[in-house]
Amino acid sequence: MEYSESMILFPLVLPFLTALLCLFLVRRIFAQHFISILGSLALMVCAIFLLIEVEEQGMLVTQVAGWEAPFGITMVIDMFSAIMIAISAFVGFVVNIYSLQDIRNKRKYFGYFTYFHFLIMGVNGAFIAGDIFNLYVWFEVMLIASFVLLAIGNGKEQLIGTVKYTLLSFIASAFLLIGVGMIYGISGSLNMADIALYFQQNCNDPLITVAAMLFLLPFAIKSALFPVYFWLPASYPAPPIAVTALFSGLLTKVGVYALLRCFTLLFIHDVEYTHTILLVAAGLTMLSGVLGAASKKGMRTILSFHIISQIGYMVLGLGLFTPLAIAGAVFYIIHNILAKTNLFLITGVVEKIKGSSRLEEIGGLYKNFPLLSLLFLIAALSLAGIPPLSGFWAKFILIKAGFEVESYFVIVIAIITGLLTLFSMTKIWIYAFWGESKSVNKHDLISNESSLFRQQWRLVLPVLLMATATLFIGLYPTHLMKYASLAAEQLMDPSIYIQKVLGK
Amino acid sequence: MEFLLSILTGLLFAAGVYLLLHRDFAKLVMGIVIIGNATAIFIFVAGRIVRKSAPFLDEQGVAPDTFADPVPQALILTALVIGFGIQAFALLLFKKVYDIPDIEEVDDLKK
Numbered sequence: 001m002e003y004s005e006s007m008i009l010f011p012l013v014l015p016f017l018t019a020l021l022c023l024f025l026v027r028r029i030f031a032q033h034f035i036s037i038l039g040s041l042a043l044m045v046c047a048i049f050l051l052i053e054v055e056e057q058g059m060l061v062t063q064v065a066g067w068e069a070p071f072g073i074t075m076v077i078d079m080f081s082a083i084m085i086a087i088s089a090f091v092g093f094v095v096n097i098y099s100l101q102d103i104r105n106k107r108k109y110f111g112y113f114t115y116f117h118f119l120i121m122g123v124n125g126a127f128i129a130g131d132i133f134n135l136y137v138w139f140e141v142m143l144i145a146s147f148v149l150l151a152i153g154n155g156k157e158q159l160i161g162t163v164k165y166t167l168l169s170f171i172a173s174a175f176l177l178i179g180v181g182m183i184y185g186i187s188g189s190l191n192m193a194d195i196a197l198y199f200q201q202n203c204n205d206p207l208i209t210v211a212a213m214l215f216l217l218p219f220a221i222k223s224a225l226f227p228v229y230f231w232l233p234a235s236y237p238a239p240p241i242a243v244t245a246l247f248s249g250l251l252t253k254v255g256v257y258a259l260l261r262c263f264t265l266l267f268i269h270d271v272e273y274t275h276t277i278l279l280v281a282a283g284l285t286m287l288s289g290v291l292g293a294a295s296k297k298g299m300r301t302i303l304s305f306h307i308i309s310q311i312g313y314m315v316l317g318l319g320l321f322t323p324l325a326i327a328g329a330v331f332y333i334i335h336n337i338l339a340k341t342n343l344f345l346i347t348g349v350v351e352k353i354k355g356s357s358r359l360e361e362i363g364g365l366y367k368n369f370p371l372l373s374l375l376f377l378i379a380a381l382s383l384a385g386i387p388p389l390s391g392f393w394a395k396f397i398l399i400k401a402g403f404e405v406e407s408y409f410v411i412v413i414a415i416i417t418g419l420l421t422l423f424s425m426t427k428i429w430i431y432a433f434w435g436e437s438k439s440v441n442k443h444d445l446i447s448n449e450s451s452l453f454r455q456q457w458r459l460v461l462p463v464l465l466m467a468t469a470t471l472f473i474g475l476y477p478t479h480l481m482k483y484a485s486l487a488a489e490q491l492m493d494p495s496i497y498i499q500k501v502l503g504k
Numbered sequence: 505m506e507f508l509l510s511i512l513t514g515l516l517f518a519a520g521v522y523l524l525l526h527r528d529f530a531k532l533v534m535g536i537v538i539i540g541n542a543t544a545i546f547i548f549v550a551g552r553i554v555r556k557s558a559p560f561l562d563e564q565g566v567a568p569d570t571f572a573d574p575v576p577q578a579l580i581l582t583a584l585v586i587g588f589g590i591q592a593f594a595l596l597l598f599k600k601v602y603d604i605p606d607i608e609e610v611d612d613l614k615k
Contacts, residue, residue, distance in 0.1 A: 133579055133582075137582065137586070140586045140590075144589060144590065144593065147593055147597075148593075151597060151600075154600065156604055159597065159600055159601045159604065160601060160604075160607075160613050162597060163597060163598065163601055163613060164613070166590075166593070166594055166597060167524070167532070167536075167594075170536055170539075170590060170594070171524070171539075173590075174539050174540065174543050177543045177547070177583055178543055178546055178547075180547070180579070181543070181546050181547035181550040181551070181576070181579070182550055184547070184550060184551060184575065184576065184579070185550030185551060185552075190575070
C-alpha cells in the first residue's frame with residue numbers, strides 16, 4: 001500500500017461504510033455478521049498501516065477538501081492518536097467476534113452492528129480531529145451511537161441506565177459547546193494548532209483559564225472523574241456484556257484522550273493551577289472508585305467501579321505533567337483497555353455458565369473450568385499490578401514519574417489503590433472461582449471446559465486474544481514503551497504539532 | 505444588544521437548570537431544549553454581534569468593512585441539529601421509561 005494523505009480519513013470511512021451496509025442488511029443476520037467482521041478486520045489493518053506510517057513520518061496531517069488551516073477542517077494523526085486508533089480497532093474487532101454470540105437476534109434486527117460501527121467511527125473521529133468543534137461533533141456521534149447501544153433491547157434496567165447516562169452526557173456536551181464558543185470568542189479560531197499558538201502569545205488572558213475549566217468539566221464527566229462519575233456505575237452494568245465491554249474499553253478512554261490532548265496542547269499557560277486540579281481529581285478518583293468497588297457484590301458493578309479508579313491513574317500521569325508521566329499515562333490507557341475489556345468479557349462467559357455474575361449466587365468455577373480461571377487471573381492480576389503483567393509496568397512508570405517530581409501524596413494513593421484493587425480481584429476469585437460449585441440453576445448451564453470451548457468458541461476466542469495481548473505487553477513492555485515515549489515526546493512539545501498543521 | 509442577549513442567556517441557563525432538577529420527565533425534556541438554546545445564544549454572543557452586511561465580496565472582489573462573522577452561525581446551526589436529534593431521542597426514551605409500571609417521576613429511578 002502506498003501512503004497518501006486521504007488515508008488519514010480511512011478510520012472514519014471504513015466504519016461508516018460497514019455501518020451503512022449493516023443497516024441495509026438489517027434483516028439478514030448472517031450477512032451482517034460477515035460484513036461486520038470484515039469491516040473491523042479492514043479497520044485493524046488500516047490502523048496498523050497508519051501506525052507504521054506515523055512512526056516513519058512523525059505526524060500525518062490532512063486538510064479536508066483542501067481548505068488551508070486554520071480555515072478548513074484539519075485532521076491530524078500523531079503518535080498518540082495512532083496508538084489509540086490501533087487499540088480501539090483491536091478492541092472493536094475482538095468485541096465484534098464476541099457480539100456474534102452474546103447479542104440476541106432481537107437486538108441485531110434493530111441494528112446493533114450499525115450502531116456498533118457508528119460508535120467506532122465517532123471514537124476514531126475524536127482521535128483524529130484537529131479542531132475543537134470537530135472534536136465536539138465526533139463526541140456527539142459517539143454519544144448518540146452509545147445511547148442507542150445502551151437502550152437497544154428495551155430492558156427495564158437498560159432504559160433506566162440510559163436515562164441517567166443521556167442526561168449527564170447532555171449536560172457535558174452543553175458545557176463543551178460553551179467552552180468551544182468561549183475559545184472562539186477569545187482566539188477567533190477553532191483549529192487546535194492555531195488556538196495553541198494564540199494562547200502561547202497571549203498567555204496572560206484570565207479567560208483562558210475559564211475556558212480550560214469549561215473543557216475540564218465535560219471531559220471529566222465523559223471520562224468519569226471524581227466527583228462527576230456517578231452515571232457510570234448506574235448505567236454500565238445494565239446492557240448486554242458485549243456492549244459494556246466495548247464501552248469500558250473505548251468511551252471513557254476517549255474522555256481521557258481529550259483531556260490529554262487539550263491539557264498538553266491548548267491549556268498549558270498556567271500548569272501550576274490547572275494540572276494541580278487534575279492531580280487532586282485523579283487522587284480522589286482512584287480512591288473513591290476503588291472503595292466503591294470494595295463494597296459491591298456483583299461482578300459487573302465491581303468492575304464498573306474499577307473503571308473509575310483506573311481512570312484516576314491515567315489522569316494522574318497527565319497531572320504530573322512530565323514526559324515520563326505522560327508516557328506512563330499512554331501506557332496505562334493501552335494496558336487498561338485490554339485488561340478491563342477482557343474482565344468484562346470473562347464476566348459474560350461466567351454468566352453463560354452460571355446464569356448470573358452476582359458473587360453470592362455463584363462459586364466453584366475453578367473445579368470445572370481451570371483454563372478460564374487462568375485467563376481471569378491474567379486479566380485480574382494485571383489490573384491489580386502484579387509483576388510481570390502489563391499493569392505492573394504501567395503503575396511502575398507512573399509511580400517512578402511521581403517520585404521524580406516528588407509528589408509523594410499521590411504516589412501513596414496510587415499504591416493504596418493498587419492494593420485495594422487486588423482485594424477486589426481476590427474477592428471475585430474467592431467467591432466465583434473457589435469454593436463449592438454453586439449456580440443459580442441446580443446445575444451449570446455448560447458442564448465442562450471442552451463443551452464450553454466447542455459451543456461458545458466465539459466467546460472464548462476474544463478472551464484468549466485479549467489475554468495474549470496483555471501477556472505480551474507484560475513480558476515485552478519495551479515495545480509498547482517505545483511507542484508511548486514517542487507519543488509523550490510529541491505531546492509535551494506542542495510546537496511540533498503547530499508546525500505540522502500550520503506550517504510555521 | 506450584546507448586553508441584553510447576555511442577560512437572556514443567563515436567564516435561559518437558570519431556567520434550564522431549574523427544569524433539569526425537576527422530578528417530572530416532561531420538564532426534563534423542556535430543560536434539555538432550553539439549555540440547548542441557551543448554548544446557541546451563548547456562542548452567538550461570544551462570536552460578536554455585528555449589524556452590517558453579509559460576509560460576501562462585492563463585484564470587484566473587495567470585502568465590506570464590517571461584516572457578520574459566519575463561523576458562529578455555522579457552529580450554531582450544527583449544534584442545533586445535533587441538539588434536535590438528542591431532544592427527539594430523549595423524548596422517546598423518557599416516554600419508554602414512563603411506560604414502565606411504577607415509574608412516575610425521576611425519583612422512582614433510584615429504586
